[in-house]
Amino acid sequence: MKDNEYDVIVVGGGNAALCAAMSAREKVKSVLVLERAPENKRGGNSVFTAGSFRMVHDGLETIRKVIPDLTAEEISTTDFGEYTVEQYLDDLGRVTQYHIDPDLAEILVRESTGTVQWIKDSTKLRFVPMYGRYAFKHNGRFKFFGGTVVYANGGGAGLVDGEYRAVAQSGVEVRYGTQATSLLRGPAGIEGVCVISNGVEENIRSRAVVLACGGFEANREWRTRYLGPGWDVAKVRGSRYNTGDGIRMALDIGAQSYGQWSGCHAVSWERYAPDFGDLDSMSTSYRHSYPFSVMVNADGKRFVDEGADFRNYTYAKYGRVVLQQPASYAWQVFDSQVAHLLRDEYKLRGATKVQANTLEELVDRMQDVHPVQFLETIREYNAAVKREVPFDPNVKDGRCTAGLAVNKTNWANTIEKPPFDAYSVGCGITFTFGGLKIDTTGRVLDISDQPLPGLYAAGELVGGLFYFNYPGSSGLMAGAVFGRIAGRGAAEFVSSKSQS
Ligand SMILES: Cc1cc2nc3c(=O)[nH]c(=O)nc-3n(C[C@H](O)[C@H](O)[C@H](O)COP(=O)(O)OP(=O)(O)OC[C@H]3O[C@@H](n4cnc5c(N)ncnc54)[C@H](O)[C@@H]3O)c2cc1C
Numbered sequence: 001m002k003d004n005e006y007d008v009i010v011v012g013g014g015n016a017a018l019c020a021a022m023s024a025r026e027k028v029k030s031v032l033v034l035e036r037a038p039e040n041k042r043g044g045n046s047v048f049t050a051g052s053f054r055m056v057h058d059g060l061e062t063i064r065k066v067i068p069d070l071t072a073e074e075i076s077t078t079d080f081g082e083y084t085v086e087q088y089l090d091d092l093g094r095v096t097q098y099h100i101d102p103d104l105a106e107i108l109v110r111e112s113t114g115t116v117q118w119i120k121d122s123t124k125l126r127f128v129p130m131y132g133r134y135a136f137k138h139n140g141r142f143k144f145f146g147g148t149v150v151y152a153n154g155g156g157a158g159l160v161d162g163e164y165r166a167v168a169q170s171g172v173e174v175r176y177g178t179q180a181t182s183l184l185r186g187p188a189g190i191e192g193v194c195v196i197s198n199g200v201e202e203n204i205r206s207r208a209v210v211l212a213c214g215g216f217e218a219n220r221e222w223r224t225r226y227l228g229p230g231w232d233v234a235k236v237r238g239s240r241y242n243t244g245d246g247i248r249m250a251l252d253i254g255a256q257s258y259g260q261w262s263g264c265h266a267v268s269w270e271r272y273a274p275d276f277g278d279l280d281s282m283s284t285s286y287r288h289s290y291p292f293s294v295m296v297n298a299d300g301k302r303f304v305d306e307g308a309d310f311r312n313y314t315y316a317k318y319g320r321v322v323l324q325q326p327a328s329y330a331w332q333v334f335d336s337q338v339a340h341l342l343r344d345e346y347k348l349r350g351a352t353k354v355q356a357n358t359l360e361e362l363v364d365r366m367q368d369v370h371p372v373q374f375l376e377t378i379r380e381y382n383a384a385v386k387r388e389v390p391f392d393p394n395v396k397d398g399r400c401t402a403g404l405a406v407n408k409t410n411w412a413n414t415i416e417k418p419p420f421d422a423y424s425v426g427c428g429i430t431f432t433f434g435g436l437k438i439d440t441t442g443r444v445l446d447i448s449d450q451p452l453p454g455l456y457a458a459g460e461l462v463g464g465l466f467y468f469n470y471p472g473s474s475g476l477m478a479g480a481v482f483g484r485i486a487g488r489g490a491a492e493f494v495s496s497k498s499q500s
Helices: 015-025 044-048 060-066 072-077 085-095 102-123 155-169 220-227 245-252 311-323 336-341 359-366 371-384 474-499
Strands: 005-011 031-034 052-054 127-129 141-143 148-152 173-175 178-186 189-197 200-211 264-270 294-296 330-334 353-356 420-432 443-445 451-457
Touching: 005 015, 005 189, 005 474, 015 031, 015 044, 015 102, 015 155, 015 200, 015 474, 031 178, 031 200, 044 155, 044 474, 052 102, 052 474, 060 102, 060 148, 085 102, 102 155, 102 474, 148 155, 155 173, 178 200, 178 245, 200 245, 200 474, 220 420, 245 451, 264 311, 294 371, 311 420, 330 336, 353 359, 359 371, 359 420, 451 474
Parallel strands: 005 031, 005 200, 031 173, 189 451, 200 451
Antiparallel strands: 052 148, 127 148, 178 189, 189 200, 264 420, 294 330, 330 420, 353 420, 443 451
8 A cells, every 4th residue: 555545535524424434444444534624513414413313123122222221210101112124114115205215225224223233332422312302201101203212412413522532543534624526536446535625635545435425405506406496595404514525526427316306304494594504503493393383374374284294204394395485484383282392492592483472463573474364374273173182292193173275183282372482484404315326335336337446425415215305313324324334345345456
């Protein structure tokens, strides 16, 4: 090996990249991570997450392996349920309208539990049960719903810190503030990457490269080009550095584009949130308690079934629905019956919120909602609620409305007990779905489905996994599963080259 040549270069500094680096380092000596962000902004979207992972489990027995320090009280007051391989595959199929690549789906699901365990062992991170978000205390007991139970202690920041610690301890080199701009190629395949750092261009040689540098959600121009008109005004929930570089670099050398390029994960989000995620006030813009609300647009009309399913099966597609409303905003309206169920972010400074003791005053304070239609919408909605069905936030309770143009399927509480609260939301984009085609060993494929020798990919820039929608907590899981596979694949490619 020549000086300044690495076995494997990993482009990116989030969860997928760090899993790739940890995994490659298990098999080869020299691994370099290139992170475009400066050190104090490292970690991509991964650092903005809650650190939750969607994995297969059979209840207490599996959960205990990931969380060995569960207390006796937690065990006695919690029903962890189960989440089988079949349920996970069904969820992925249903929410993606069965477009998901079946081979990738199968790997994601079957490798999920082992990969969380591997992260735990490799990083020595603690995992904890996600009470409050995926299980509410109802009648003295927690019951987990919607497929997610565990998250890394400290959320995304804790996860990413733990992963950086682990890669540093294993001798992986990290270069911050270093943007990969193109791939170097020779007769035998990939030979490294060209980077720019502090305005200086440099070629860094390696025998294999893993691209794990995110989607194109932070690129306004690509958003408008591929997602469509209006997406230029969406707010970016996370990293400002994911501008599609990895995808472009691979397409430039003949990689195949794959997945839903017009699709993305986008949520209803604080209307006046900053343009990009802010590491200093990470969670203030979340507005995820809408299943307990009535959502109205500028015309004062409901436009979506707020209670169609658990929040984590609908939130990723409802940002687009808000973007499509007149002037791309909406209001979430709650009354005092559900105030205790609102997530903490609703109470933080920075929320665009109005409160009133009558609905007339409330709509007057909203200022930009048609008042007559709003009052009529709430009147019709209240009259349509099946009050005889008991409310239960932990299950799809079937407390619905009947006879409305847009019915609410679950958790339909009347809006009648003051004080009334209304929160204004816009669209926040999380990540894009279109990207590169990989095979089951993480190799990037060309248009003939042949691998580009030495090139691997993982994370948000892999296409074919998500279409139209996304089951919550599968982003970190997919990044970890395919990051681990891509790192291992790249290292094995290097080892096989050394032997030949
Ligand atoms: C607010 C928020 C909350 C979320 N919550 C969850 C959750 O709880 N659970 C879950 O599963 N998912 C969650 N997600 C989705 C999740 O963040 C992603 O699916 C996952 O983190 C993607 O990991 P990644 O490594 O592919 O990308 P990222 O973590 O975004 O990493 C991409 C990296 O590439 C770097 N980069 C970009 N371009 C270059 C370049 N040219 N050269 C070098 N480096 C480059 C970036 O700086 C960054 O470090 C959330 C996302 C957001 C924004």
